[in-house]
Amino acid sequence: MKETLYTIPLMDAFNEEEECAFCVIERKLEQDALDYILGSGAAYMQVDIREVTDKIGFCQKHFKDMFHYGNALGNAIMLSSYYHRVNTQLAKRMESSPLAKKTKLFKKKADDEEEEAKLSISAWIRDREEECQICGHFKDTYIRYLDTFFYMLKEDENFYKRVMQSKGFCLHHYAQIADGIEKHLSGDFKAKTMKDINQLMKENMNRVEGDLNWFIEKFDYRNRDADWKNSRDALQRAMQKIGGGFPADTWYVSKK
Ligand SMILES: [Zn+2]
Ligand SMILES: [Zn+2]
Incomplete structure (x- = not known):
């Protein structure tokens, strides 16, 4: 490739x-x-x-x-x-x-x-x-990443697998991906990709909802000693998955 x-x-x-x-x-x-x-x-x-x-x-x-x-x-x-x-x-x-x-x-x-x-x-x-x-400074570069993403999905089987094994996308970027599938892909491959991405999103949205619910359960004194499982940082991940960005990030500061 x-x-x-x-x-x-x-x-x-x-x-x-x-x-x-x-x-x-x-x-x-x-x-x-x-x-x-x-x-x-x-x-x-x-x-x-x-x-x-x-x-x-x-x-x-x-x-x-x-x-x-x-x-x-x-x-x-x-x-x-x-x-x-x-x-x-x-x-x-x-x-x-x-x-x-x-x-x-x-x-x-x-x-x-x-x-x-x-x-x-x-x-x-x-x-x-x-x-x-x-926003304008990185808009053009960002679009190239999206184009590359679809190019790689089509051309590189390993990349396709890697994406489908990832945690999916936030809702904001899911919209861009859905539009991109319409624009960049065609035929059976387009239908397959849309189906796989939808499945990926469904599983991962449910996973995050589950993490968030366990995060709430952990506040119950009866669960005080229970394992956190994957829920320790569920709040920021749940916010990100719905709204995009990194709510728990500290400010990016000058290296000077
Ligand atoms: Zn801006
Ligand atoms: Zn995102």
Whole structure:
């Protein structure tokens, strides 16, 4: 099988034996993006990077990640430049359109300044909320991992077996996998894969539910001395399986 840049990290993600290999990949890509933007390479000081930041900004989740990452000065410098643009834009909008002038009729993004200027204040704010430089930074790479996943499923029997022996996926990534099966696979193989993945998900969703129930049972004094079985960390795994991500993770911090 042809090896790509993504083959080995994808295998590694499955070998971590977490509740979802795509959560593992997403976490790694998010950490890489934080290192890139705020880390020792100081991308936040480069004019071209700052131009993107000024235009796009960050989502609520990633502001929080950036705050805890630890480069306070880097964060502040980037934010200050971003504020300058936001305040300029906001002032223009308030002067020209105290009342909503144009709401978004289409789900299209306002890409250029001219289009952006036509938006009402509320539409302009919502437009910003949908965008994030960190989300955007790893989006393209993430898609390549998904493509590689389906390529390997088709081409490598051992990988197929490995996936079907894994713990499955979180619901969030299960949706992407289900869409991907439609897009990338066909014929009997598509039907077989969908059936196997559904079975895998069913078994593993039930397993986690069982772990969670035993976790609750352990609070009963009669079970005080009983074995934890696999339930010691059932709470965070149950949260992850439904919502994605790693609820028990500590903050990812700068290595500096
Ligand atoms: Zn996941
Ligand atoms: Zn984001």
